[in-house]
Amino acid sequence: MKIDLFGHILDHEDKPIVENGETVTVATALKRALLAAETTAQNKLEHFELWLKVKAATAETDFSVAEMALLDKVIAFYPTLIHGRLSHLLSNKVT
Numbered sequence: 293m294k295i296d297l298f299g300h301i302l303d304h305e306d307k308p309i310v311e312n313g314e315t316v317t318v319a320t321a322l323k324r325a326l327l328a329a330e331t332t333a334q335n336k337l338e339h340f341e342l343w344l345k346v347k348a349a350t351a352e353t354d355f356s357v358a359e360m361a362l363l364d365k366v367i368a369f370y371p372t373l374i375h376g377r378l379s380h381l382l383s384n385k386v387t
Contacts, residue, residue, distance in 0.1 A: 293355050322346050322363055329366035
């Protein structure tokens, strides 16, 4: 499954979120969640390997069902708005 990793994360007014002068992309949000989400020692390598894949991803990168499930799980790290926007994106819903 492909993900629009280069889309922007929008705030409550549907404006792109900007941090340190740069717009936050879906890729940035997913990478942060993979590194910040609490996990067991066993799963840390799995998170890191998926972080590497997201980091190197292009528009043509395919993610497996298992990878999508892990991304869906780790985004719970975020507050409601960002979690909801990312969840919709991962399930191919329009936000």
